[in-house]
Amino acid sequence: MEKRIFKDKAYSLLAAMIKAMANPHRLEIVDLLGQGERTVEEIAEEANMSIANTSQHLQVLKQANLVEVRREGNYIHYRLTHEEVSKSWQMLRELGFSQLSEMERLIRDFREKRNSLEALPMDELLTRMRSRNLVVLDVRPAKEFNNGHIRGAINIPLEGLAAKINHLPKNKEYVAYCRGPFCVFADEAVALLTKRGFKAKRLMEGFPDWKMKGLPVETIES
Amino acid sequence: MEKRIFKDKAYSLLAAMIKAMANPHRLEIVDLLGQGERTVEEIAEEANMSIANTSQHLQVLKQANLVEVRREGNYIHYRLTHEEVSKSWQMLRELGFSQLSEMERLIRDFREKRNSLEALPMDELLTRMRSRNLVVLDVRPAKEFNNGHIRGAINIPLEGLAAKINHLPKNKEYVAYCRGPFCVFADEAVALLTKRGFKAKRLMEGFPDWKMKGLPVETIES
DNA sequence: CAAGTATTCAATAAAATAATTGAATACTAG
DNA sequence: CTAGTATTCAATTATTTTATTGAATACTTG
Numbered sequence: 404m405e406k407r408i409f410k411d412k413a414y415s416l417l418a419a420m421i422k423a424m425a426n427p428h429r430l431e432i433v434d435l436l437g438q439g440e441r442t443v444e445e446i447a448e449e450a451n452m453s454i455a456n457t458s459q460h461l462q463v464l465k466q467a468n469l470v471e472v473r474r475e476g477n478y479i480h481y482r483l484t485h486e487e488v489s490k491s492w493q494m495l496r497e498l499g500f501s502q503l504s505e506m507e508r509l510i511r512d513f514r515e516k517r518n519s520l521e522a523l524p525m526d527e528l529l530t531r532m533r534s535r536n537l538v539v540l541d542v543r544p545a546k547e548f549n550n551g552h553i554r555g556a557i558n559i560p561l562e563g564l565a566a567k568i569n570h571l572p573k574n575k576e577y578v579a580y581c582r583g584p585f586c587v588f589a590d591e592a593v594a595l596l597t598k599r600g601f602k603a604k605r606l607m608e609g610f611p612d613w614k615m616k617g618l619p620v621e622t623i624e625s
Numbered sequence: 626m627e628k629r630i631f632k633d634k635a636y637s638l639l640a641a642m643i644k645a646m647a648n649p650h651r652l653e654i655v656d657l658l659g660q661g662e663r664t665v666e667e668i669a670e671e672a673n674m675s676i677a678n679t680s681q682h683l684q685v686l687k688q689a690n691l692v693e694v695r696r697e698g699n700y701i702h703y704r705l706t707h708e709e710v711s712k713s714w715q716m717l718r719e720l721g722f723s724q725l726s727e728m729e730r731l732i733r734d735f736r737e738k739r740n741s742l743e744a745l746p747m748d749e750l751l752t753r754m755r756s757r758n759l760v761v762l763d764v765r766p767a768k769e770f771n772n773g774h775i776r777g778a779i780n781i782p783l784e785g786l787a788a789k790i791n792h793l794p795k796n797k798e799y800v801a802y803c804r805g806p807f808c809v810f811a812d813e814a815v816a817l818l819t820k821r822g823f824k825a826k827r828l829m830e831g832f833p834d835w836k837m838k839g840l841p842v843e844t845i846e847s
Numbered sequence: 848c849a850a851g852t853a854t855t856c857a858a859t860a861a862a863a864t865a866a867t868t869g870a871a872t873a874c875t876a877g
Numbered sequence: 878c879t880a881g882t883a884t885t886c887a888a889t890t891a892t893t894t895t896a897t898t899g900a901a902t903a904c905t906t907g
């Protein structure tokens with residue numbers, strides 16, 4: 404094979420794969436599937452898209468070998484093909500954070516109103532976790548918590564937080580986390596906590612990042 | 626700002642950046658700029674594109690903050706904005722290698738004909754480099770070699786190899802490397818060397834990968 | 848300032864991408 | 878087998894992306 408043809412084919416194959424990620428909806432889907440598998444319906448609901456549109460975007464991701472499916476009765480469950488997909492997403496996300504000043508501005512605007520601007524990076528949480536005074540709060544739905552969470556974290560899904568907030572000790576410090584930097588559960592939790600006089604911050608990243616970094620996690624078997 | 630609007634904006638910003646990479650020509654440009662800055666003319670020549678088309682693709686990359694420019698007289702030099710761009714490219718490339726079976730087939734077909742299929746991974750080269758019997762051959766143009774190369778490597782640009790091959794000792798083993806897995810210099814070098822009875826392999830990756838991994842490099846000041 | 852070179856710009860046409868709609872499939876439950 | 882549900886498919890339209898072409902800019906050199 405001629406040199407030029409080889410190069411054209413190689414770069415085209417990769418570009419096709421990257422193109423599959425180069426869409427806001429599909430990025431959101433990849434991000435979501437980083438938490439574990441989901442049905443088409445669940446994805447559509449989470450990402451605020453029509454079912455048909457969601458399905459079509461999922462086909463694109465499947466074509467590119469980024470996701471795979473499992474049928475269970477009427478439902479079709481989608482999941483990432485490999486952890487590296489999640490890893491690559493995280494890498495691209497970080498690249499965006501470092502390159503795009505608009506991204507920084509967007510996040511600052513959003514978090515300022517929720518008192519969650521001052522976020523804790525993962526390594527800092529790790530060192531401060533030894534303290535008895537720190538409570539790590541997983542504010543994702545129970546299903547995701549059971550599927551894997553930061554070791555030692557307690558699960559209070561955001562929707563249940565308002566009800567349980569009065570039982571929480573005021574003399575502790577709280578660090579809330581959820582799916583990742585674009586997941587707003589942790590921000591809403593911090594907003595609520597600080598409003599009620601608790602000392603709370605959010606984790607900068609999310610659970611998939613923690614896990615991918617090889618930091619201590621635990622799982623609850625169902 | 627409302628939750629959904631925030632998410633839409635965040636994923637859109639990232640998708641726009643990724644879209645800038647999601648094109649075969651632009652990937653080739655990013656890959657090439659991983660070696661160091663280049664003028665528009667040089668890029669067009671290397672990637673086999675028209676000047677105007679190259680310029681337009683470069684505008685897209687610039688818009689996404691992936692490359693930046695420096696003017697010097699009539700020439701405009703483009704370079705990657707940060708090392709993380711190169712790092713991300715490498716990550717995506719690896720993702721492609723692991724996900725796309727077609728990619729494996731393409732590379733196998735190309736390298737089989739050049740006796741360069743059996744490639745050496747970086748860590749293996751590192752351990753074997755201590756041996757006095759191994760020669761590490763940088764077959765890129767001298768300019769790129771001077772800009773940085775694997776410590777201890779000798780530079781014989783591919784176009785000069787045929788002329789110098791008779792002065793090379795036959796009792797050594799050779800490992801050739803160049804810009805990366807899609808750069809064909811190393812493959813051509815291995816083809817030539819094995820044809821003349823030398824024992825030669827190519828490095829699986831390229832110099833930017835070696836450098837990014839923090840392995841020993843050296844530079845020649847000009 | 849005139850001529851020459853490197854690069855960008857603007858306009859065009861062809862091709863690919865994306866959202867919407869309604870119909871078609873592939874299952875389960877009764 | 879029928880009705881119901883989750884998902885996919887196909888057709889349509891609007892939008893975006895891409896390559897090509899020739900003209901316009903921004904420099905350098907003499």
